[in-house]
Amino acid sequence: xxxxxxxxxxxxxxxxxxxxxxxxxxxxxxxxxxxxxxxxxxxxxxxxxxxxxxxxxxxxxxxxxxxxxxxxxxxxxxxxxxxxxxxxxxxxxxxxxxxxxxxxxxxxxxxxxxxxxxxxxxxxxxxxxxxxxxxxxxxxxxxxxxxxxxxxxxxxxxxxxxxxxxxxxxxxxxxxxxxxxxxxxxxxxxxxxxxxxxxxxxx
Numbered sequence: 001x002x003x004x005x006x007x008x009x010x011x012x013x014x015x016x017x018x019x020x021x022x023x024x025x026x027x028x029x030x031x032x033x034x035x036x037x038x039x040x041x042x043x044x045x046x047x048x049x050x051x052x053x054x055x056x057x058x059x060x061x062x063x064x065x066x067x068x069x070x071x072x073x074x075x076x077x078x079x080x081x082x083x084x085x086x087x088x089x090x091x092x093x094x095x096x097x098x099x100x101x102x103x104x105x106x107x108x109x110x111x112x113x114x115x116x117x118x119x120x121x122x123x124x125x126x127x128x129x130x131x132x133x134x135x136x137x138x139x140x141x142x143x144x145x146x147x148x149x150x151x152x153x154x155x156x157x158x159x160x161x162x163x164x165x166x167x168x169x170x171x172x173x174x175x176x177x178x179x180x181x182x183x184x185x186x187x188x189x190x191x192x193x194x195x196x197x198x199x200x201x202x203x
Contacts, residue, residue, distance in 0.1 A: 003027075003199045005166055006173035008126075008152060011039035011061065015049050022053040024196050028173065030059040030083060033069050047076030057081065059101065065089040070096065083126065090121055101126050101152065106133065113138055117145045126175060128154040136161055142169045162198050 008028035009021045018029055031049075032040045041049075050058060057080035060073055064086040073079070082093060083101040093100055102122035106113055106129040117125050129135070135142075135156025145151055150172035153165065157174050165171065176192060 003196065005171065005199060006152075007196070007199065008059065008154075008173050008175040010154065010175050010177050011037075012049070013039050013041045013045070015052060018049045018053045018056075020192070022056050024192075025200075026056060026196075028057050028059050028081065029053065030061045030175075031073075031077070032061045033066070033073055034061075034063050037063065043073055043076055046073060050077035059083050061103075062086075065093050067092055081124070087121060099124055103128065103154075105129060106155075108133060113141050113145060117149055117151070120149070122149075124150045124152065124172070126152040126154050128175075129156070131155070136164070139164070139168050142171070146171050157195065159194055159198060162195060166199075 003025040006028065007021075007026045008030060009017055009026055010030045011032045012018050012021070012029050013032070021029055031046050034040050058077055059081040060070060060079045061083040062069075063084070065082070065084050070082070079098060081101050082096055082098050083103055084093060085103045087102060090100075100122050101124040102120045103126045104116050104120060106116060106127055113127070117127070133155065135153070142151065142153070146169050151169070152173040152175050153169070153171050154175035154177075157165065157176065165174070176195065
């Protein structure tokens, strides 16, 4: 299955999400390596999932980069990107020789999108926001920003606006949040199916 844009699954912590994503043409699978985060993944499970899927790129996700955890994780899975929130460890991150995705939360009352993206040292920027922030109000600003950075949108992605997002903003990628299995190996993908169906390339 070929998709019209790059799609990333955030915080994958189960084989169901990983296999579904790989089969549906998702390009990037993110794995949270922060142990104190609710969707973090154990390294043994990460290794098992990485051995099951093919044709996808792996993203190691951190709030604050941990070099020791990074090295341990790299023993069980080969990453193509590192994603972080805290950029204080930027110099250390650059030593990984991997492209860095800077995850930024947009809060309109605090900063403009332009300020946040422009001030980031990263070439790749993943933008998220609270659900009450209407992405469609920022079409013009996001369209301009997508010409200066590789923007990955991680909020406001809906069936009713996905065409406008792709046609007007033309982001590098969109991100979809991974979720918990109903029970091991069992999960509903109805909502993801609807989004990915709209992204499928026509033959």
